[in-house]
Amino acid sequence: MIPEEDLSRLRQAIDFVQVASEYTALKKQGQRWVGLCPFHSEKTPSFSINAQEKLYHCFGCQASGDVITFIRELEHLDFVSAVERLAQKAGIHISYEEDADFALVRKERKSLLDLMTRAAEWYHENLLSHPQAGLARDYLRSRGYDGTLVRRFKLGWALDSWDGLVKALNIDADLLVKARLGFVNKTGRLQDSFRSRIMFPIFDISGQPIAFGGRSLPNQNTNALGGISKYKNSAESSLYSKKKVLYGLNWAKNAIVRQDLAVVCEGYTDVMGFYTAGVENSVATCGTALGEEHIKVLSGFAHKIVLAYDSDTAGQSAIERFYEWEKKYSLDISVAVLPPGQDPGSLAAKDPQTLSLAVKNSEPFLLFRLKRVFEKYNLSTAEGRAKAARAGLSLIDQYPDPIVKDLYLMQIADMSQLDPNVLRSQISTKGQNFSNSHTFLKKRPVLTTAKPTTALPMVELIALRIAINRPEEVMDLEEFLFSNELTHACYIALASHQDIHAAIGDSDPEVSKLLSKLAVEDDKGETGREIIARLVERAVLKELSKFEMKARRSNSLSVDMVAEFSWLKLSLEKIRQDDYSQDLLKSLLQWLHKFNSN
Numbered sequence: 001m002i003p004e005e006d007l008s009r010l011r012q013a014i015d016f017v018q019v020a021s022e023y024t025a026l027k028k029q030g031q032r033w034v035g036l037c038p039f040h041s042e043k044t045p046s047f048s049i050n051a052q053e054k055l056y057h058c059f060g061c062q063a064s065g066d067v068i069t070f071i072r073e074l075e076h077l078d079f080v081s082a083v084e085r086l087a088q089k090a091g092i093h094i095s096y097e098e099d100a101d102f103a104l105v106r107k108e109r110k111s112l113l114d115l116m117t118r119a120a121e122w123y124h125e126n127l128l129s130h131p132q133a134g135l136a137r138d139y140l141r142s143r144g145y146d147g148t149l150v151r152r153f154k155l156g157w158a159l160d161s162w163d164g165l166v167k168a169l170n171i172d173a174d175l176l177v178k179a180r181l182g183f184v185n186k187t188g189r190l191q192d193s194f195r196s197r198i199m200f201p202i203f204d205i206s207g208q209p210i211a212f213g214g215r216s217l218p219n220q221n222t223n224a225l226g227g228i229s230k231y232k233n234s235a236e237s238s239l240y241s242k243k244k245v246l247y248g249l250n251w252a253k254n255a256i257v258r259q260d261l262a263v264v265c266e267g268y269t270d271v272m273g274f275y276t277a278g279v280e281n282s283v284a285t286c287g288t289a290l291g292e293e294h295i296k297v298l299s300g301f302a303h304k305i306v307l308a309y310d311s312d313t314a315g316q317s318a319i320e321r322f323y324e325w326e327k328k329y330s331l332d333i334s335v336a337v338l339p340p341g342q343d344p345g346s347l348a349a350k351d352p353q354t355l356s357l358a359v360k361n362s363e364p365f366l367l368f369r370l371k372r373v374f375e376k377y378n379l380s381t382a383e384g385r386a387k388a389a390r391a392g393l394s395l396i397d398q399y400p401d402p403i404v405k406d407l408y409l410m411q412i413a414d415m416s417q418l419d420p421n422v423l424r425s426q427i428s429t430k431g432q433n434f435s436n437s438h439t440f441l442k443k444r445p446v447l448t449t450a451k452p453t454t455a456l457p458m459v460e461l462i463a464l465r466i467a468i469n470r471p472e473e474v475m476d477l478e479e480f481l482f483s484n485e486l487t488h489a490c491y492i493a494l495a496s497h498q499d500i501h502a503a504i505g506d507s508d509p510e511v512s513k514l515l516s517k518l519a520v521e522d523d524k525g526e527t528g529r530e531i532i533a534r535l536v537e538r539a540v541l542k543e544l545s546k547f548e549m550k551a552r553r554s555n556s557l558s559v560d561m562v563a564e565f566s567w568l569k570l571s572l573e574k575i576r577q578d579d580y581s582q583d584l585l586k587s588l589l590q591w592l593h594k595f596n597s598n
């Protein structure tokens, strides 16, 4: 953990306007800085910065946060890396305060990362210049991988030796095993995990090597004789989890964000192939199927995902899972249709244009599956068309959205030259009702639960804005003056934290969002005193009507009650005429306080 002191020191030292200016041009407008939003594309500026508090908010896409969030989101960094990057810019030293266990974990992680970097470097140097790597270099050249590509992807070569890496790095056995770079064999000797393989370092999102994929050379592929397998990946470690890591994301992330589209392929060489074909936004799963964790990671970068698997693999993927992910992560998943038997890696060498066109003309996943099903039948006969239609119907039946389903039903009708109504009747006999709009409504995802800000009481919003920018003016604010759940929560957040950063960091997303938004709103010059008076007036009016009801219900009004009642009425009148003292406001607040605590 980074101590709060260091964070606030960093926030003080950093010039947010300067940092943000590296991403968008900013202009001063009143006390704010405004510009085109770096988080979404727009033509008129809706992005605004509060330079003093170092907070931003976009009135277009609702992106908001502080200078750390800004760097995190734009550079796709974790919290610590973002802080480190800013600290470097500001020339500030950040200390880590942590318990002993955590310090140990962190220290070990650093040692492992250092080790991986050294290993990647060693393998890479081997490939570039070791006499033993001649065959590997020839092979790569024959596949069209030149020196530039080899350097960009930092390919390497694991020597044909039991302990080449072990000896070269001269590293503590325990660490080497933890990094999955070596293991202790049955005779108790430390031995390399990879031998005689082309090495593909797998990097984490910030570009640090965390694992390796090793590919044997074709003439060594002697698996049938009990030899080595074609591909071998690092075993999972504390650095590397294959169900989360996507190969190439470190290079592709910016292109993915720019195009709002990620291409997912199966192997390291596919990613390299796409890159040479000019498709820079591709990533690969590492020796495992595309799973929800991968999807979750990708959904942080883009809304569109194009699968670039060979047709068979893509054709077997389960519709329900993809459908579920599309809904859950607001994604569109489609398929790049590659010529049969071709993988992106080999296609890139032969016909890069076809490869990039396949991505451009990708088909929605369900349509792709439907077409593959139809290919299996002889559509020149009535029986063949009927069978194909039936298979198609059972396929789209897995799709839960009735409207989409019906659109595909029309497609099936078209492809099989059958009457859509006949097909519909086929479906409804299975207990499915396509035209049931009620089900449709029920299954529609809820787009947003946030209440629109316009519906929030303006005077409460102004009070919060003053509390953020000029807290000394609204010392008298009380929580019962906030009638709205959200503004009330914002007030509590501000009142119970040292500063707005702590309040934002500690609150529900809805509260944080509103606070950041208020922090960059234009100050219209209302004074705290005015606003409190208006809040008090409103609260007294409300209580007064309750008070009146109570008075009416009781048969005899006490002298005290009558006096109280007339005092309130008189006070309200004074506020309305703008003829009130600070003392009067204080007394009314006290009265409200008493009234509210009863």
Ligand SMILES: [Zn+2]
Binding pocket: 037, 038, 039, 040, 047, 058, 059, 060, 061, 062, 063
């Ligand atoms: Zn925006």
